[in-house]
Amino acid sequence: MTVATPTQAPAPAPQRAGRRGRRGGDGPGRGRLGRLDHAVSPYAYIAPFFILFFVTGLFPLIYTGWVALHDWDQIMGQGAFVGAQNFVDVLTGDDFWTALVNTVSIFVLSSVPQVLAALAIAGLLDHKLRAATFWRMGVLLPYVVAPVAVALIFSNLFADRFGLINTLLETVGVEPVRWHSDRLASHVAIATMVNFRWTGYNALILLAAMQAIPRDLYEAAAIDGASGLRRFVSITIPMLRPTMIFVIITSTIGGLQIFDEAKMYDQYGRGGSDGQWQTLTLYLYELGWTRADFGRASAVAVLLFLLIVAIGLVNFAFSRRIASEESR
Template identity: 50%
Template structure:
């Protein structure tokens, strides 16, 4: 006679001395899975939402409202603002002072931006080499950018002074007569462009330097083994690899260069500053916009139309610059 004992097999998830697993653990799994999916899908949008909210309030809404104002005869001193449609834009097309400001803006932009970016690229190339006290030089090129714009404009206004300016004094040493830098368009453009270049070249140089340091050193070593000199390496490796950074700097410089206001304003202090000199020699579009939107005209509608024409000009010039740089990059690399 044999005695048989039957013992129930333990639950696979149970441990010694533990009872049956609680059922609520299995019930929580679908809830947690839904929360995880919700977190993965929604949380990224919550993280970036503050930027878009602030942009909508302080960027998109003012931009749209300015377009609405440009379609009205919006006198700040009047209670009524009648709708005039495209009349302000039609008036702009026949305004010689507006076209003068466009010419001044483009002239200063070309004279300042092209040398600025080329000089910044050259400085970045020098700072990327094995120089002594590299950190000191890298900090030094950024000092002009952190200097107050008003201080820079006042100093350069004295340097380019007709009677007692250092620039005319240096020109006199080599037999060149003193120049009235505020007396003609070209000389005023050169003076303002020099001020802009001095202030922003170091900033762009540091951006180029950061991009250069990300280029793999293997490319330069392979080119050196093939017999390529440093100049050839620069134009065949560095410049093509910097194309995205160059496009970024060109766009930023285009936006800043076409919005010049403080430099030409303070440069002409004492001689109708908001008009850019007695004959509007260096009046930019932003200065002309300010003149019409505020004192002495107080015409917000006309000033808003100028602002939108400036926006269109910036967009057109930026697109042209990007297309030109991409074309040059394709020529350097033999096409894509």
């Protein structure tokens, strides 16, 4: 549970270097085979990961780009080379932009409250509690429930006419919300499902980081008369920055790929009669699987990839600035 403070960390490094240097001195005794072993075997050790990554990661990525440049029917396969035509078709249609706005809107509505709530829950769990494991596992429970089951439960909550929420609203005399017609309302409903699933998961990650914060910092602050809230804001949150960045990046990637919740939100799974909650991944699915046009679907996939890379770079620059601020 103890963590090395920054001043301790660099100390062991020279030692290790020294030992390696001595082992290098054995070289002439082992001969060429030994040197070869030294030079090649590390690559062999890491090769499985890279081979796997190539097969399951890089190859599909490049192949998608290849498909995007062709007329490509789902069943008939490869057709004529069409260059950038698929991209032009996608980018000049309204559907792509609607889907993009929906995706970003659902992403913002889910990620921001999610990280804040996760932080609050982790802060509460960081106290000394009775049956701590029970509470910690409890917040993870929504995460292990299958998304499809979550969607079924929430579709009963958010049904327009006879849903639980609208029934409650009507009993207190408030106008029912048109969950499946109004664009923003549908985004809120889907974001709620996403939050239900992911908040606990993020809370546990943040909790792990919180527990690694040296307790003496809190004690010192307490002696100086800092309140609980003050200690949370001035010690916990700054110490959590690297973990926060991890949480924000993973929830960004997840947020831009929202699919299950949006697909299960109504009976047709196409994102609403007017595309109210059609996300980019749903649009991709409709192009590829309903219209059998893998070419255009791949073009959307490539654009989505570029979007995630772009946002990832922004995130990276942002986190570098925070990290350098921290070391100052």
